[in-house]
Amino acid sequence: xxxxxxxxxxxxxxxLAGLITACGPGPEPVEGPTASTTRGxxxxxxxxxxxxxxxxxxxxxxxxxxxxxxLYDTLVQVDPQSxxxxxxxxxxETSDDGLKWTFHLRDDVSFHxxxxxxxxxxxxxxxxxxxxxxxxxxxxxxxxxxxxETRDDHTVIFTLSEPQAAFLSNLxxxxxxxxxxxxxxxxxxxxxxxxxxxxxxxxxDSHVKLRRFDKYFLPEVPYLDEVTFRVITDPPAxxxxxxxxxxxxxxxxxxxxxxxxxxxxxxxxxxxxxxxIQLLAINNTRPPFDDLxxxxxxxxxxxxxxxxxxxxxxxxxPIGSHMPPVxxxxxxxxxxxxxDLNKAKELLAEAGYPDGFETTxxxxxxxxxxxxxxxxxxxxxxxxxxxxxxxxxxWATYLEQVYFGRxxxxxxxxxxxxxxxxxxxxxxxSERTEDYMNYANPHYxxxxxxxxxxxxxxxxxxxxxxxxxxxxxxxxxxxLLAPLSSVGLREEVQGWQLFPVDIYDLRTVWIRD
Amino acid sequence: xxxVPSLVxxxxxxxxxxxxxxxxxxxxxAQLILGTEAPPEALADLRAQLGLDRPLPLQYLSWLSRVLxxxxxxxxxxGRPVAALIAERLPVTLSLAxxxxxxxxxxxxxxxxxxxxxxxxxxxxxxxVFAQAGLALPSFWMGILLILLFALSWxxxxxxxxxxxxxxPLDALRSLAMPVLALGLPVxxxxxxxxxxxxxxxxxxxxxxxxxxxxxxxxxIIVRHVLRNALIPTVTLLGLQLGFxxxxxxxxxxxxALPGLGRLVLFAxxxxxxxxxxxLVLFIAALVVTINFLVDMAYTWLDPRISLENNxxx
Numbered sequence: 001x002x003x004x005x006x007x008x009x010x011x012x013x014x015x016l017a018g019l020i021t022a023c024g025p026g027p028e029p030v031e032g033p034t035a036s037t038t039r040g041x042x043x044x045x046x047x048x049x050x051x052x053x054x055x056x057x058x059x060x061x062x063x064x065x066x067x068x069x070x071l072y073d074t075l076v077q078v079d080p081q082s083x084x085x086x087x088x089x090x091x092x093e094t095s096d097d098g099l100k101w102t103f104h105l106r107d108d109v110s111f112h113x114x115x116x117x118x119x120x121x122x123x124x125x126x127x128x129x130x131x132x133x134x135x136x137x138x139x140x141x142x143x144x145x146x147x148x149e150t151r152d153d154h155t156v157i158f159t160l161s162e163p164q165a166a167f168l169s170n171l172x173x174x175x176x177x178x179x180x181x182x183x184x185x186x187x188x189x190x191x192x193x194x195x196x197x198x199x200x201x202x203x204x205d206s207h208v209k210l211r212r213f214d215k216y217f218l219p220e221v222p223y224l225d226e227v228t229f230r231v232i233t234d235p236p237a238x239x240x241x242x243x244x245x246x247x248x249x250x251x252x253x254x255x256x257x258x259x260x261x262x263x264x265x266x267x268x269x270x271x272x273x274x275x276x277i278q279l280l281a282i283n284n285t286r287p288p289f290d291d292l293x294x295x296x297x298x299x300x301x302x303x304x305x306x307x308x309x310x311x312x313x314x315x316x317x318p319i320g321s322h323m324p325p326v327x328x329x330x331x332x333x334x335x336x337x338x339x340d341l342n343k344a345k346e347l348l349a350e351a352g353y354p355d356g357f358e359t360t361x362x363x364x365x366x367x368x369x370x371x372x373x374x375x376x377x378x379x380x381x382x383x384x385x386x387x388x389x390x391x392x393x394x395w396a397t398y399l400e401q402v403y404f405g406r407x408x409x410x411x412x413x414x415x416x417x418x419x420x421x422x423x424x425x426x427x428x429x430s431e432r433t434e435d436y437m438n439y440a441n442p443h444y445x446x447x448x449x450x451x452x453x454x455x456x457x458x459x460x461x462x463x464x465x466x467x468x469x470x471x472x473x474x475x476x477x478x479x480l481l482a483p484l485s486s487v488g489l490r491e492e493v494q495g496w497q498l499f500p501v502d503i504y505d506l507r508t509v510w511i512r513d
Numbered sequence: 514x515x516x517v518p519s520l521v522x523x524x525x526x527x528x529x530x531x532x533x534x535x536x537x538x539x540x541x542x543a544q545l546i547l548g549t550e551a552p553p554e555a556l557a558d559l560r561a562q563l564g565l566d567r568p569l570p571l572q573y574l575s576w577l578s579r580v581l582x583x584x585x586x587x588x589x590x591x592g593r594p595v596a597a598l599i600a601e602r603l604p605v606t607l608s609l610a611x612x613x614x615x616x617x618x619x620x621x622x623x624x625x626x627x628x629x630x631x632x633x634x635x636x637x638x639x640x641x642v643f644a645q646a647g648l649a650l651p652s653f654w655m656g657i658l659l660i661l662l663f664a665l666s667w668x669x670x671x672x673x674x675x676x677x678x679x680x681x682p683l684d685a686l687r688s689l690a691m692p693v694l695a696l697g698l699p700v701x702x703x704x705x706x707x708x709x710x711x712x713x714x715x716x717x718x719x720x721x722x723x724x725x726x727x728x729x730x731x732x733x734i735i736v737r738h739v740l741r742n743a744l745i746p747t748v749t750l751l752g753l754q755l756g757f758x759x760x761x762x763x764x765x766x767x768x769x770a771l772p773g774l775g776r777l778v779l780f781a782x783x784x785x786x787x788x789x790x791x792x793l794v795l796f797i798a799a800l801v802v803t804i805n806f807l808v809d810m811a812y813t814w815l816d817p818r819i820s821l822e823n824n825x826x827x
Contacts, residue, residue, distance in 0.1 A: 050780075052590065060548030135559060137547040188592065204591070204601070205772035205780075206675060232673055232770040236657055241672045244664050396540025396785050403549060434550065 041511040042226035043493065045504060046238045046247040050205050050231045055187035056177040057129050057136045062502045065174035066251070067208055067229055069503040070222075071112075072177035072193030075103055075122065076168060078419055082275070082328060082500045084168055088117065088178055088194070098163030098455045105154040110215045111180045112198040119150035125178045126158075138175040141423075163453045165460060166420035173419075174503060196222040196507045205231055223495075223510035242267060242488050248511075249496065250488040251504060255313040255369065261488050273326045274485040275417035275500035277319055278370065280361075280377055280478035285438040286409055293351040295475035298410075299337035300344035301384045302377055302478045311372035316481040321468035322415070322425060324482035326500060329421040329464040333472045333479075344384045356385020362411040363390055364398045373480060374412040403436050414483075419500065421464040422452045428471065439476045516809075520802050524795060528580075531794045532573050535787055542589050542785040563589055565787075576791060585795070586788035590780070595792035598777060605675055605773035608689055609765070610758045613697035614751070620701040621747075625708025626740065630731075632713065640705055647702015652761050656695035656768040663691055673770035692769045696761050700754050707750050711743035745815055752808035756801050 052061035056068045077087040089103040109117040126148055129136045144167070147159040160167065170176065183192035191199045194217070197210035208229045212222055230247060232238040239257055241247045243264055253261060253269065262269050280302065288294045304318040317325060320333030348356060361378055363371045371392060378388040388410065393402065402408045418424045427434035429448045430441070444467060451463040472479070485498050495508040543559040544551065560566045564575075579586055585595035628640035664672035670691055676684040715721065716739055724734050763775035774793065781789035 053592070060546075060550075132558070135555070135562065137551055137555065139555070140550075140552050203772065204598075205776050206770075230674065230770070231772075233776075234673075234768045234770065237660060237673050237768055237770060240660050240665050244668060244672055246664075246672055246674075394540075396545060396783065397538065399544055399549065400539040400541055404544070433553065 037223060037494075037510050038513060039223050039510070040225050041223075042228070043224050043249065043506065043509060043511065044228045044230055044247040045249045045251065046232045046241055047229045048231075048233060048235075048238065048252060051202065051208060051229075053188035054191040054199070054202065054208070056174050056191075057125075057134055057138075057179070058188065060137045060175075066502055066504050067210075068174050068177065068191070068193075069195070069505050070197040070210055070227065070507075071191045071195045071199060072174070072179065073109070073195050074173070074176050074178065075105075075171045078169070078172045078499060078501055080272075080497050080499055082326065082419060084172055084419075087172075088122070092168075094455075098453075099160050101158040101160070101167065102151075103156050103158075105156065106217055107154050109194050109217045111183075111194050112192045112213055113180060113183060114215075115180060115182075117178065117180070117194050118153040119156040120153075121180055122156045122178055123148045123150055124181045124184075126176075128179070128181075128184060129176070136175070138173075141170050141173075142176075163455055165452060165454055166418075166422045169419035173501065197227060200226075207231060218507070221507040223508075224506060227506055239488070242490070245490065248490045248493050253486040253488045255315045255483075255486070258313065258315060258486050266491050267488060268491050269486055269488050270496065270498070271315070271484045271486045272498040273317065273324065274483045275324055275326050276414055277322060277324050277417070277482050278316075278373060278412070278414040278480050279322070280373070280480060281408075281411050281413050281437050282475075282477050283406065283409055283438055284440075284476060288351065288353060288357060289409065291351045292475060293347045294353065296337065297344040297347035297351070297384065298381070298386075299475050299478050300340045300347065301386070302380055302480070303339040304334075304480055305339075306380065307373055307376045308481050310376040312369065312481065312483060315486060316483040319479045319482050321472045321479050322428070322477070323421070323464075323468050324417050326482070327417060327421065327424075329461065329468075331465045331468045333468060336472045337475070341383055348384060348386075353385070356387065358387045358389070359409045360389045360391050362398065362402045362408045363392045364402075364411070364413060365392050365394045367395075367414075369483075370412040370414060377412070377478075404433065406436050406438060412480075416502065417500065421460075421467075422448070425464060425467050426452065428467075428476065437476055439471075439474070441470065441474065444470050516806065520806065523802055524798055527798045528577070528791060528795050529573070531791055532576070532787075535785070535790055536569055538785075540785045542787060545784050546590065576788070580795065585792035588781075588789040589786045590784050590789070591786075595789050598789065599774065599792065599796055602772060602774045602777050604678070605771050606759070606762050606766070606775060608678070608685075609692055609696060609762050609771065609773060610755065612689060612693045613700060613758055614755065616693055616697035617700035617704050617754070618751070620697075621704030621708055624701075625705040626712055626735065628705070628709040629712030629716065630735065637709075640709065644702040644706040644709075647699040647705075650699065652695045652699055653764045653768050655698065656691065656765055659691045659695055660768075673768075675771045675773075688769075688771075692765050692771060695768070696758060696765050699761075700758065703754065704747060704750060708743060708747055711746050712739055715739040715743045741815060745812060748808055748811050748815065752805050755804050759797055759801070 047063060047066065049063040051064045051067055052059040054064060054068060054071065056065070056072055073088045075087060075089040076084050079085050088109060089105055092101060092103045094101050105119055105122065111117055126142060126145060128134050129142055130139055130145065144160045144162055144164050145158055146161040149157045151157060177193060179187060180192055189202065196213055196216045198213040200209040200211050202208045210227045212225050216222070232241060235254055238250050239261065242250045258269055261267055282289050282295055282298065284290060308314060308316045308318065318334050319325070320336050321331065323330045348354065361374045363374045374390055378390055381388050402411055426432060426448045428439045429435060429445050430439065447463050447467050451460055454460050454463065487496060487498065489496055492512045494510050494512050497505060497508055499505065543556045543563065543565065547555055547559060564572065576586060587593065588595055588598055591598055624640045628637040631637055660672050663670040670687055674688055676688045678685045721734060721738060724738055762773060763778055766773045766775035767779065777789070778793050781793055
């Protein structure tokens, strides 16, 4: 089987896999393209925020990466089941010590400017990310690359300064896009990649328009001729434009709107577990939360199912630790702290607070779902005597004061999962700036260090299971729920897929006549 | 023209207050650009690159000296000149504001005059109810209501988005129709009430009675004697309402997905994009100050007894 066939097979498997998972929770399965798949047509997607430029190496904005998957390619890509698949690289191998990674590239990839992509473009792209002048916010993810060589036009070799388990999956994110050097200075406003669609225009705060790239290396995709991402920041306006048919897809439907959308004729909603979690974070060093019994009492006092019903309209699943069920490393710890008000009161009394205490929950504006989580929780905590005052804080202020300043008692927040458990779980390592819950556990730190460099998959499973258990045992937070992503589409839109990373991949999307 | 120095002083004070307020408010632009996972060294580098590590008075003075040379600086997030960003968005907001104002005047003048002339009639009470409703209904709510009616139920108008005038004037009008209604109707309500009240006051004056005694026809009296005087407070209010319209456009542009100045203001504040905030506030303040100045000029036309040059204490 040659490389092209292998890739076609991979794409087919990806589509089939999309079919299978779509049969999970959710009212309507994702249909994959079939023999009746039609080419052509244009699609309008309503997005909540404008892009922060279209240079993939110079932003952290989710709004940018949602779109840039269609403009740029990466060495490898992730499928809806979180498995790494070939993209620009057809195959790869690693040395025994895990330090040398050799990637074999496709020879039929053309940039939108017509030039053929070669190994030197890969070398250039990573050198650009690592160049301090680029000021790439993601540079630190690739700092362990000590050398990049090109053996020939289609072979590139990365040498790492130490083994890194997450290295391969780090190459699948939108910020690891391969770009042509000659266009690098203007990528922000005139992106040039090798992706399935090429750039037409970006009218800030209005829309981004792309058209089919006819020389895309997979000739049968994309199906669409044109795609427009229209910026509609107001949530009700976004849904109305879907109902009126002015847009075809609303990728992020707020939980409270799903029921009304499902009743709308001509519209369907697809749902899939989201790679992310929401929690009630606890400042582990601020009294009375420095007492394990108080944190455990909080865990017993919060009725997660009621939070899911009351704050998320039932569109989420409960969790027991810092990991969503979609992860291949997930351990089910939901029974660790059953909802039990007597147990919570007992623990509070043991800790010296038989009548409870007063505290504050910081709520990040404008994230209404976190605010609602906090409101429901405050009400629940009142039942065990904990009077929680709610304080809504605007996001920029929240980041400075709560997240980085760690000046809070309790707060509701969410964390988007990564492809590898290391970048997701290492936020609890005591010296990290992201450890905003002030968790400090030397054993956890050691495990995190071992997991990051281990190349033994079985050992890594053990390590991350152990780390999840430690977080639950130490009641570092009240781990609430993993939300479902809900996409609203016009009925004729087919083949839309949901991914464990925040991208809208339009290669498989087509419009039924 | 003696008022020019005081206008410049006003703008200077506004820019100083904006600068201080943004500095006092928490939130780090570098953090917002690089995200929550950024290492401290990268943040420090970026702050230095953006000039945010310099002493505050120095930052303000260097901004001020550039503004005096006509340079509003470069947006931290857009990486483009603030003046260019404003120039791009201005047509949207200006269309929205002037059309809303025009709608308000076209509705308010006849309604106010008719209500005054037919005081205590059903029409009069109708106008009062309309005015009260205009005052009470928030424009964003009105916007959503309009969308539900015109876009969703009847499908006459697009629910949002903007079509530039140069591209298709009819579509431009259609895209602005609902935002203009949502923004203009409340202003029309306020204006109609004022026109009515000023008309009633004028109608009760002695010279009107004299005019009637002289046998002038009622329309002549209304137009030549009453309306002209009644317009003075109306014009004042109109000037003040422009500030309301610019403020309201922040919300309305959000509801109707219009890429105007209001969206830019919100973006700048959420991202702590200091040069953009400063530039926008200065620009909008200059706009409002200029309009108010023009309103003052309009008085002299409406009533030659008012002189701007000799009567500062007015």
